[in-house]
Amino acid sequence: MTTPQLIIIMGVSGSGKSTLAVKLANALGYNFVEADDHHSAANKAHMAAGKPLTDAMREPWIEQLIKHIRQHHQQQQSVVLAYSGLRQQHRAKFRQAFPQLNCLFLEVAKGQLIERMNQRNAHFMPASLLDSQFEALEPFAAEEKITLLDGAKTPDALLKEVLK
Ligand SMILES: Nc1ncnc2c1ncn2[C@@H]1O[C@H](COP(=O)(O)OP(=O)(O)O)[C@@H](O)[C@H]1O
Numbered sequence: 764m765t766t767p768q769l770i771i772i773m774g775v776s777g778s779g780k781s782t783l784a785v786k787l788a789n790a791l792g793y794n795f796v797e798a799d800d801h802h803s804a805a806n807k808a809h810m811a812a813g814k815p816l817t818d819a820m821r822e823p824w825i826e827q828l829i830k831h832i833r834q835h836h837q838q839q840q841s842v843v844l845a846y847s848g849l850r851q852q853h854r855a856k857f858r859q860a861f862p863q864l865n866c867l868f869l870e871v872a873k874g875q876l877i878e879r880m881n882q883r884n885a886h887f888m889p890a891s892l893l894d895s896q897f898e899a900l901e902p903f904a905a906e907e908k909i910t911l912l913d914g915a916k917t918p919d920a921l922l923k924e925v926l927k
């Protein structure tokens with residue numbers, strides 16, 4: 764039996780995490796998990812009102828995500844997770860729970876992100892929260908072994924690169 768895998772596609776809001784994660788999950792035959800689907804209604808309403816999450820608000824979300832991925836793994840299902848990964852302490856929780864995990868981070872310039880977020884229909888996250896996303900983003904330590912990706916590339920080019 765092979766060990767179920769976890770790949771996390773990280774990046775600030777609008778960087779293309781969900782788009783790439785869906786493609787990668789399809790290509791590998793893994794399950795796609797969208798971190799946004801696991802926010803509480805209160806957290807979503809908070810962001811929709813233009814207020815960034817605090818770490819205390821993120822905590823139960825992270826715990827829920829870890830629990831959900833464990834359930835997939837217990838059923839021998841590998842996962843591609845689209846999750847922003849802004850906070851170092853939360854990234855460490857994932858690494859502790861899933862030591863074999865593989866993290867990729869999409870880098871995109873702010874101007875392009877604003878354009879993308881404004882194009883996105885019916886999403887709870889307003890583009891006005893982008894500055895707070897960059898403020899919350901903590902640098903990656905060497906031991907985190909994060910692969911940086913140029914998120915300005917097309918989704919297909921990114922997929923090809925990741926599958927190499
Ligand atoms: N590589 C890309 N190049 C151009 N546009 C993209 C790319 N990836 C995603 N998009 C578009 O940008 C918007 C945000 O993408 P999404 O995958 O929802 O980002 P995230 O999950 O990081 O918030 C969507 O409208 C999506 O179609």
Ligand SMILES: O=C(O)[C@H](O)[C@@H](O)[C@H](O)[C@H](O)COP(=O)(O)O
Binds near residue numbers: 848
């Ligand atoms: O603040 C955070 O910890 C996360 O960034 C989180 O708030 C996430 O980014 C939103 O759920 C928006 O969703 P998208 O990143 O999919 O736009």
